[in-house]
Amino acid sequence: MSTQNQKVAIVTGASQGIGAALVEGYRKLGHAVVATSRTIAPADDADVLTVQGDIADPATAERVVTAAVERFGRIDTVVNNAGVFVAKPFTDYTAEDYATVTGVNVAGFFRLTQRALPHLLAQGGGHVVSVTTSLVDAADSRVPSVLASLTKGGLQAATKSLAIEYATRGVRVNAVSPGTIRTPMHAPETHDFLAALHPVGRMGEVADIVDAVLFLETAPFVTGEILHVDGGMSAGH
Numbered sequence: 001m002s003t004q005n006q007k008v009a010i011v012t013g014a015s016q017g018i019g020a021a022l023v024e025g026y027r028k029l030g031h032a033v034v035a036t037s038r039t040i041a042p043a044d045d046a047d048v049l050t051v052q053g054d055i056a057d058p059a060t061a062e063r064v065v066t067a068a069v070e071r072f073g074r075i076d077t078v079v080n081n082a083g084v085f086v087a088k089p090f091t092d093y094t095a096e097d098y099a100t101v102t103g104v105n106v107a108g109f110f111r112l113t114q115r116a117l118p119h120l121l122a123q124g125g126g127h128v129v130s131v132t133t134s135l136v137d138a139a140d141s142r143v144p145s146v147l148a149s150l151t152k153g154g155l156q157a158a159t160k161s162l163a164i165e166y167a168t169r170g171v172r173v174n175a176v177s178p179g180t181i182r183t184p185m186h187a188p189e190t191h192d193f194l195a196a197l198h199p200v201g202r203m204g205e206v207a208d209i210v211d212a213v214l215f216l217e218t219a220p221f222v223t224g225e226i227l228h229v230d231g232g233m234s235a236g237h
């Protein structure tokens, strides 16, 4: 059961894939977790509170933060993991694609982080960590996806900006920038194609990203870092 000394992490996009594994990872670290997504089911673990909602909707950030404080009394970490990926040639993107991808990837990050930050400061500090994509730093002609670069590139820039803004107040701000990770985001028939995009010749695993997030969580001298976990993608081809 939670105690007053137990840290509390909010994890978005927590119903499956990387987010679901991050919930387990933070629990192993000893944190209580507020896990959110549109379809997330209630948890058996008393130290995991689930909150359903569309992260693009400003009301969701409000409900998630309120629920975290009501149930656990504090917030120490925000993990901005919810994200959508739509890859297509630039001129094929629709207005709906734009609204969906910017709504989840950018507005979701902005509203939740902004709403939670005063609670981190109230604890004397905390950690904001976001999941971006290596395509930001290593665009690939085989995967045209400017909306991923526009939104996740924005998160990477915001990570550095917030790291500096809050550096003297104990809040660290970092990002993990993955290559392609084996999650429900990718249909199995695409795995061979996706593996070949990486210099190491394979996709990454969910545990690779969880380990990187938890490293950043427990690294007090690391802030403003964009940690690439991408099988060499950002280094070159």
Ligand SMILES: NC(=O)c1ccc[n+]([C@@H]2O[C@H](COP(=O)([O-])OP(=O)(O)OC[C@H]3O[C@@H](n4cnc5c(N)ncnc54)[C@H](OP(=O)(O)O)[C@@H]3O)[C@@H](O)[C@H]2O)c1
Pocket: 012, 013, 014, 015, 016, 017, 018, 019, 036, 037, 038, 039, 040, 053, 054, 055, 056, 080, 081, 082, 083, 084, 085, 104, 131, 132, 133, 134, 177, 178, 179, 180, 181, 182, 183, 184, 185, 186
């Ligand atoms: N897998 C990869 O290859 C890869 C590569 C680079 C970066 N990433 C990033 O890593 C993060 C996690 O990816 P993943 O592969 O684990 O994705 P995933 O398996 O597709 O899961 C996405 C999660 O986000 C939630 N979500 C989607 N739209 C949402 C919305 N409007 N409001 C609230 N939650 C929403 C989903 O839950 P609900 O459906 O219940 O809402 C789900 O829990 C994303 O930010 C993604 O961009 C992934």
